[in-house]
Amino acid sequence: MKKMLLAALLLGTAAAPAMANLALAQKNNCLSCHAVDHKVVGPAYKDVAKKYAGDKGAEAKLIAKVKAGGSGVWGPIPMPPNSQVSDADIKTLVKWVLSQK
Ligand code: HEC
Secondary structure (H helix, E strand, C coil): CHHHHHHHHHHHHHHHHHHHHHHHHHHCCHHHCCCCCCCCCCCCHHHHHHHCCCCCCHHHHHHHHHHHCECCCCCCCCECCCCCCCHHHHHHHHHHHHCCC
């Protein structure tokens, strides 16, 4: 019983940052077009992470892309610019997207 409680506590702390990032994505409207594990209007964040796995330049590239918007990588539908989102939030969100498995 004690062991289970400890495991739950550990899981709880590990899950907390992920939940915070999900809330940040929600707050910045990303989730109206994206989901973590399935395509909505934009690609699933898991698929984005898979596509750029091992690409060291991906973080900078995606930060610029999220900020300015663009199309053609996943299909003809464009992502509009997210210029209302702060640079710090975009960086956090892109890091989080790239860490999806
Ligand atoms: C109005 C819909 C919409 C919103 C809102 C939106 N996206 Fe997107 N997103 C898209 C579409 C569509 C694409 C695919 C663009 C393409 O094919 O190049 C995309 C692509 C992406 C990609 C991959 C880009 C690439 O070049 O591979 C990332 C990362 C991303 N979005 C993150 C975000 C984040 C973070 C937010 C919130 C700040 C956000 N998106 C908000 C529609 C949206």
